[in-house]
Amino acid sequence: MQARMKNPVMIIPEALQALLALNKATASAGLAERTVGLVHLRASQINGCGVCVDMHWRQLRKAGETDERLMSVGAWRETPYFSDAERAALALTEAATRLADRADAVPDDVWGEAARHYNERELAALVLQISVINAFNRINATTRQVAGSMR
Numbered sequence: 337m338q339a340r341m342k343n344p345v346m347i348i349p350e351a352l353q354a355l356l357a358l359n360k361a362t363a364s365a366g367l368a369e370r371t372v373g374l375v376h377l378r379a380s381q382i383n384g385c386g387v388c389v390d391m392h393w394r395q396l397r398k399a400g401e402t403d404e405r406l407m408s409v410g411a412w413r414e415t416p417y418f419s420d421a422e423r424a425a426l427a428l429t430e431a432a433t434r435l436a437d438r439a440d441a442v443p444d445d446v447w448g449e450a451a452r453h454y455n456e457r458e459l460a461a462l463v464l465q466i467s468v469i470n471a472f473n474r475i476n477a478t479t480r481q482v483a484g485s486m487r
Contacts, residue, residue: 340479358468365461367454370401371422375429375462376469377409382433383473386483421453425462432466 345352362372373396380388393406408415412426428442428450435441451459475481 337480337482339481343481344475344479355468355471358464362461362464365457367458367461367465370396370399371425371462372465373399373401374405374409374418374422375425375465377406378412378426378429379433379466379469380473381410382430383470383477385473385476385481387476387481388469388473390483424449424453428462429466432463433470 341347345355373392377389377392377396380392396406397403402417405417408417409426412418412423418426424446427446431442431446450462454462
């Protein structure tokens with residue numbers, strides 16, 4: 337497997353800095369790092385971004401996440417391993433990642449459940465984190481960046 341080109345954020349490092357700055361800006365919002373990691377992993381699975389799937393499961397495991405939960409992220413609805421708040425974050429991640437899949441891109445019930453578990457600042461961070469991982473996924477998938485190449 338070979339990338340189509342060098343990663344665009346390495347060619348235009350200011351773009352990488354902007355994405356990392358957005359990521360860093362949400363860090364103080366109070367959203368659990370483990371939740372952010374699960375969101376990143378799930379969006380990356382949906383988008384077929386091998387680089388990000390590889391990176392995020394490793395980061396989650398290093399942070400103490402269990403294999404049971406890591407292996408179940410793609411089937412989170414059918415497993416008992418996630419809290420209600422994590423389920424709400426994963427549902428919002430799926431809706432916001434698959435915007436074109438339904439007429440009402442992010443249904444009110446999905447939004448409402450997330451808003452029930454997260455305060456406004458945490459919810460803002462969640463939306464921004466979903467956006468930033470989707471940006472990274474699209475960059476990597478479009479240019480076919482190779483999983484493991486970031487290690």
